[in-house]
Ligand SMILES: O=C(O)CCC(=O)C(=O)O
């Protein structure tokens with residue numbers, strides 16, 4: 120079953136403006152995929168985007184904001200959740216994408232991703248700021264051809280189960296900024 124949670128008022132206007140300014144000015148490097156190599160591996164055939172390092176202050180602010188909405192996310196998930204991973208701040212420039220993948224909770228993968236239960240993405244850009252770049256959720260085994268193309272407005276959080284196959288369509292124009300993170304199983 121494919122379902123997701125959309126929290127449209129996740130960020131108020133002032134916070135959104137502040138976070139947008141912070142990511143716009145942040146330095147970064149090529150985003151990696153998880154691998155046996157510490158820190159992951161750059162794999163442009165799977166993922167092209169920039170992971171920004173805007174500083175610990177904004178990481179803490181994101182985590183605090185998540186805590187404030189934890190109840191909503193757990194209600195949708197139908198079960199308690201544990202810790203939140205450090206958020207990743209991402210920029211997609213024209214030509215950037217992330218091919219279809221699962222973030223975790225997939226039985227055959229035994230790395231740290233197995234503890235992830237809920238993935239979430241916070242949109243910092245409005246769909247009008249870029250072209251392409253939809254967050255595409257794929258139907259599961261029961262509806263393999265289903266695709267949901269999400270283009271959330273800035274300040275919206277979208278959450279989905281970590282095992283949901285999803286991708287970021289290629290950005291063809293502008294810049295797409297997001298924050299991605301994961302809520303883990305309780306007790307991890
Ligand atoms: O930037 C996004 O919309 C999604 C990023 C993503 O799927 C990931 O980091 O695993």
Ligand SMILES: [Fe+2]
Nearest residue numbers: 220221222285
């Ligand atoms: Fe993902």
